[in-house]
Amino acid sequence: MEINSDRLWSxxxxxxxxxxxxxxxxxxxxxxxxxxxxxxxxxxxxxxxGLQIYTDSIGNIxxxxxxxxxxxxxxxxxxxxxxxxxGKFDGVAGVLSALEVIQVLEENNxxxxxxxxxxxxxxxxxxxFPGGLMGSMAxxxxxxxDIVDTLKDSExxxxxxxxxxxxxxxxxxxxxxxxxxKFEAFFELHIEQGVVLEDQNVPVxxxxxxxxxxxxxxxxxxxxxxxxAIPMYLRRDPMVVAGMAIQEVERxxxxxxxxxxxxxxxxxxxxxxxxxxxxxxxxxxxxxxxDPENRLRAVNRLKNFIERxxxxxxxxxxxxxxxxxxxxxxxxxxxxxxxxxxxxNNISSFTMPSxxxxxxxxxxxxxxxxxxxxxxREGLSHCPEEYSSKExxxxxxxLLLHTVIRTANGILEKIKS
Ligand SMILES: [Zn+2]
Numbered sequence: 001m002e003i004n005s006d007r008l009w010s011x012x013x014x015x016x017x018x019x020x021x022x023x024x025x026x027x028x029x030x031x032x033x034x035x036x037x038x039x040x041x042x043x044x045x046x047x048x049x050g051l052q053i054y055t056d057s058i059g060n061i062x063x064x065x066x067x068x069x070x071x072x073x074x075x076x077x078x079x080x081x082x083x084x085x086x087g088k089f090d091g092v093a094g095v096l097s098a099l100e101v102i103q104v105l106e107e108n109n110x111x112x113x114x115x116x117x118x119x120x121x122x123x124x125x126x127x128x129f130p131g132g133l134m135g136s137m138a139x140x141x142x143x144x145x146d147i148v149d150t151l152k153d154s155e156x157x158x159x160x161x162x163x164x165x166x167x168x169x170x171x172x173x174x175x176x177x178x179x180x181x182k183f184e185a186f187f188e189l190h191i192e193q194g195v196v197l198e199d200q201n202v203p204v205x206x207x208x209x210x211x212x213x214x215x216x217x218x219x220x221x222x223x224x225x226x227x228x229a230i231p232m233y234l235r236r237d238p239m240v241v242a243g244m245a246i247q248e249v250e251r252x253x254x255x256x257x258x259x260x261x262x263x264x265x266x267x268x269x270x271x272x273x274x275x276x277x278x279x280x281x282x283x284x285x286x287x288x289x290x291d292p293e294n295r296l297r298a299v300n301r302l303k304n305f306i307e308r309x310x311x312x313x314x315x316x317x318x319x320x321x322x323x324x325x326x327x328x329x330x331x332x333x334x335x336x337x338x339x340x341x342x343x344x345n346n347i348s349s350f351t352m353p354s355x356x357x358x359x360x361x362x363x364x365x366x367x368x369x370x371x372x373x374x375x376x377r378e379g380l381s382h383c384p385e386e387y388s389s390k391e392x393x394x395x396x397x398x399l400l401l402h403t404v405i406r407t408a409n410g411i412l413e414k415i416k417s
Contacts, residue, residue: 011099012092012096015096025386029081039061057173057176062118065117068112071184072183073117076186076400078091078121080095081125082127084127085383087383089374091125093191100397101400112405121133129153135176139178184407186367187404188360192373193381195379198375204348204372205349206370206371207372210354210357215321217284221316222315222316224276235277237277246264328360331369334368339351
């Protein structure tokens, strides 16, 4: 049984035309007309593959293929919404490979013991309604209670209004919550969005964990003054410590563990002028790791560093934690069995963590979860240049196919015993 790589590729290209930007990227926000058009297109293909289609109250779309027996289904899928001027592979590769897998089974008249379902998760990117991962959060019962009224887009439209306009049921979003046991397992194929696979010269990644972000906002305050009039020895300049702290973010990320990443992505000086010593500097820090202890060591090291330097230079500081999401460690049984499946099918793979967040993080709380990465060209993502080759997509989809067949025939039950 083989993936029809031409069909998979041409569908990815076709979906890339919906919401296409003049730069050749895609802008397709959740609950937009482009989103509607794209999901309609995928649903048409789902019907072609013989799937029974249904939508839950938050707008996740499912397609089901019955098994020979009743029981928990094997779920596969991803998202098709995008960021502003994003790429055509992010999310789409996962949805269309899921569809491809089920269609290949159907065409080969291959029946599995358990049912298989595909899913298009709604609002993964959070481009219009911030936060993202909304569909999988709803499934996992993790959505904040009054989110439909508190969450607004940039024009002040509430999630409730958007859901209503889309023909969904904002008062029933709780019903999207699934019980444990509904799914035998969840698998998501996704582009890597990084450079590890390219560096390893391997087409396919098997994800063993998803890094959790720990985010801080640091404010350092000193004394403003004229850039010419204040001699160096009399200054209390917060920018200097901010610069040193940024270097410390890099050093701590390099030294506190192999998988940790540290980033300062935004910095602002107040009042902000080329001839003014700033009174205050504010910057963000983002640490991520699949090992929470590395992350904590780096955070504490940075905090101590800032404290020491501010004391030395008579500056004040404030550090606010804005996010502390624990990393997700994926089930080792799943990782092992996927590695075996890849080997048996001559698919060369590399086991690695994911630095970016994915719907799989939420699904992990419901059922055993696995992720497959596809090599990205130059690690480019969330931009028109995002690219994965047809060959790599086929290899990764092939691993998904064989993983799904074995799971839907009850391999997890065997591993348990
Ligand atoms: Zn994505």
